[in-house]
Amino acid sequence: xxxxxxxxxxxxxxxxxxxxxxxxxxxxxxxxxxxxxxxxxxxxxxxxxxxxxxxxxxxxxxxxxxxxxxxxxxxxxxxxxxxxxxxxxxxxxxxxxxxxxxxxxxxxxxxxxxxxxxxxxxxxxxxxxxxxxxxxxxxxxxxxxxxxxxxxxxxxxxxxxxxxxxxxxxxxxxxxxxxxxxxxxxxxxxxxxxxxxxxxxxxxxxxxxxxxxxxxxxxxxxxxxxxxxxxxxxxxxxxxxxxxxxxxxxxxxxxxxxxxxxxxxxxxxxxxxxxxxxxx
Amino acid sequence: xxxxxxxxxxxxxxxxxxxxxxxxxxxxxxxxxxxxxxxxxxxxxxxxxxxxxxxxxxxxxxxxxxxxxxxxxxxxxxxxxxxxxxxxxxxxxxxxxxxxxxxxxxxxxxxxxxxxxxxxxxxxxxxxxxxxxxxxxxxxxxxxxxxxxxxxxxxxxxxxxxxxxxxxxxxxxxxxxxxxxxxxxxxxxxxxxxxxxxxxxxxxxxxxxxxxxxxxxxxxxxxxxxxxxxxxxxxxxxxxxxxxxxxxxxxxxxxxxxxxxxxxxxxxxxxxxxxxxxxxxxxxxxxxxxxxxxxxxxxxxxxx
Ligand SMILES: Nc1ncnc2c1ncn2[C@@H]1O[C@H](COP(=O)(O)OP(=O)(O)O)[C@@H](O)[C@H]1O
Ligand SMILES: [Mg+2]
Numbered sequence: 001x002x003x004x005x006x007x008x009x010x011x012x013x014x015x016x017x018x019x020x021x022x023x024x025x026x027x028x029x030x031x032x033x034x035x036x037x038x039x040x041x042x043x044x045x046x047x048x049x050x051x052x053x054x055x056x057x058x059x060x061x062x063x064x065x066x067x068x069x070x071x072x073x074x075x076x077x078x079x080x081x082x083x084x085x086x087x088x089x090x091x092x093x094x095x096x097x098x099x100x101x102x103x104x105x106x107x108x109x110x111x112x113x114x115x116x117x118x119x120x121x122x123x124x125x126x127x128x129x130x131x132x133x134x135x136x137x138x139x140x141x142x143x144x145x146x147x148x149x150x151x152x153x154x155x156x157x158x159x160x161x162x163x164x165x166x167x168x169x170x171x172x173x174x175x176x177x178x179x180x181x182x183x184x185x186x187x188x189x190x191x192x193x194x195x196x197x198x199x200x201x202x203x204x205x206x207x208x209x210x211x212x213x214x215x216x217x218x219x220x221x222x223x224x225x226x227x228x229x230x231x232x233x234x235x236x237x238x239x240x241x242x243x244x245x246x247x248x249x250x251x252x253x254x255x256x257x258x259x260x261x262x263x264x265x266x267x268x269x270x271x272x273x274x275x276x277x278x279x280x
Numbered sequence: 281x282x283x284x285x286x287x288x289x290x291x292x293x294x295x296x297x298x299x300x301x302x303x304x305x306x307x308x309x310x311x312x313x314x315x316x317x318x319x320x321x322x323x324x325x326x327x328x329x330x331x332x333x334x335x336x337x338x339x340x341x342x343x344x345x346x347x348x349x350x351x352x353x354x355x356x357x358x359x360x361x362x363x364x365x366x367x368x369x370x371x372x373x374x375x376x377x378x379x380x381x382x383x384x385x386x387x388x389x390x391x392x393x394x395x396x397x398x399x400x401x402x403x404x405x406x407x408x409x410x411x412x413x414x415x416x417x418x419x420x421x422x423x424x425x426x427x428x429x430x431x432x433x434x435x436x437x438x439x440x441x442x443x444x445x446x447x448x449x450x451x452x453x454x455x456x457x458x459x460x461x462x463x464x465x466x467x468x469x470x471x472x473x474x475x476x477x478x479x480x481x482x483x484x485x486x487x488x489x490x491x492x493x494x495x496x497x498x499x500x501x502x503x504x505x506x507x508x509x510x511x512x513x514x515x516x517x518x519x520x521x522x523x524x525x526x527x528x529x530x531x532x533x534x535x536x537x538x539x540x541x542x543x544x545x546x547x548x549x550x551x552x553x554x555x556x557x558x559x560x561x562x563x564x565x566x567x568x569x570x571x572x573x574x575x576x577x578x579x580x581x582x583x584x
Contacts, residue, residue, distance in 0.1 A: 104459065
């Protein structure tokens with residue numbers, strides 16, 4: 001694979017950017033968690049990775065960012081390419097330098113550092129002057145004005161929303177092209193979630209940062225994403241444009257619990273059973 | 281009163297040296313969660329390297345530089361060949377590894393540099409400072425005061441380094457959350473190697489001070505044991521804790537040594553010498569009961 005832009009017959013002429021080819025992940029040498037996941041993030045887009053708790057979203061993101069090894073996880077099959085080059089053997093440090101960075105779920109701020117110090121650590125991989133550092137910092141503060149007002153507070157004592165902004169801002173300090181964002185909405189009030197998603201959309205539009213966004217909050221994610229993949233038990237069971245997925249009856253029924261005939265449990269849905277049969 | 285002050289100040293100054301050893305522990309423990317049992321052995325190795333190099337003809341300044349190189353290489357090698365193999369292992373495995381490391385040093389260092397006790401002359405005399413003696417009538421050793429000054433300089437430098445430099449911030453970040461540090465591209469192994477290098481440097485300073493005061497001998501490794509009560513009192517994760525704990529231990533053991541025996545004798549009869557030897561441990565035990573996280577133990581910040 002030398003020419004990244006060469007059009008292939010099967011796929012539409014989408015420039016290959018982040019490509020995950022049929023990866024399989026095993027934890028602790030025995031627990032098979034991903035059973036062949038493939039996905040694509042085109043340049044400048046937001047792609048949502050949806051699915052219930054335990055479906056394998058986090059594992060997929062960590063397989064891409066190479067953070068699995070620290071958790072005794074292994075990619076045993078498949079490959080990951082970024083801009084046409086294999087990246088699955090790189091260390092997280094090298095990958096961040098290439099422009100791919102993960103924001104982990106659970107708001108991992110450095111609790112004893114101030115918000116500003118947290119942001120500064122984000123620029124660790126860049127060898128830049130004091131002036132450039134200041135400039136990057138101001139850019140982050142432009143998107144997250146709340147971080148600026150609380151810049152001197154210890155991160156551990158800030159609110160959940162501020163911590164989420166802090167970890168996204170910290171990732172931005174590395175000047176990434178691609179952010180793997182894991183469950184930013186987890187445990188936050190709806191209006192904060194909205195605020196954060198608006199900022200993500202802004203970063204996507206103005207800074208041209210692409211996002212792979214893992215979310216359980218399906219409806220919210222599909223409102224902001226361009227494409228979506230739905231994971232179930234370590235497999236992609238559905239994919240498509242965000243608009244299409246949002247209006248798809250199956251998606252509405254399984255993941256949002258709404259349908260024309262009111263709420264239903266998974267068991268009662270015939271499409272679901274049909275698809276189950278087809279999958280197994 | 282003068283005598284009391286003299287004992288107190290003497291105790292505080294010797295406490296500075298305990299603090300230096302404890303500081304090495306704290307740095308490594310904070311950054312990598314490893315309780316480095318070998319810190320005492322590293323102090324011994326550092327002091328032995330200095331006298332060893334001097335015996336082979338190097339002047340003092342060169343011997344110190346060479347010892348610094350040895351300690352840094354040793355720290356990096358430890359990270360690379362011992363700890364890196366044990367990533368993801370439980371803390372107890374890492375602790376055991378550092379015990380092994382301590383034995384390794386204690387065996388190897390005397391083979392290279394000789395095992396007989398030797399004096400280390402830094403050119404600072406251990407005698408009372410005349411000006412203070414004349415003005416207040418208190419005996420304060422010049423050597424102790426220089427040692428305290430060096431320790432203060434070291435601690436200030438480290439504090440500035442941690443607070444304001446890129447690497448220093450990264451060290452604190454790693455101490456807070458390995459996973460998150462890894463995710464933003466901080467190479468943990470470099471950071472750990474740097475921490476071991478710094479701990480080696482701190483061991484060198486401690487080794488110079490202890491070695492000059494008590495001679496360079498195997499007994500130096502036991503200083504590590506005195507650092508344990510210091511850590512319990514100050515808190516395992518706190519640099520200020522190591523300093524205050526060290527001062528507290530130093531002062532209280534000297535005061536106890538002087539003032540406790542008469543009291544104990546009148547209560548129980550008999551002879552109470554050598555209180556200095558066990559008093560720190562009793563104090564530590566007391567702290568364990570009353571304030572187990574230590575004076576400055578970092579409170580765990582719960583996420584909201
Ligand atoms: N470190 C691990 N060791 C073993 N199993 C794991 C580990 N991490 C996750 N798993 C398992 O992998 C599956 C997928 O988890 P995860 O990727 O976290 O899902 P999601 O992010 O979609 O909630 C779950 O069944 C989980 O129990
Ligand atoms: Mg998850």
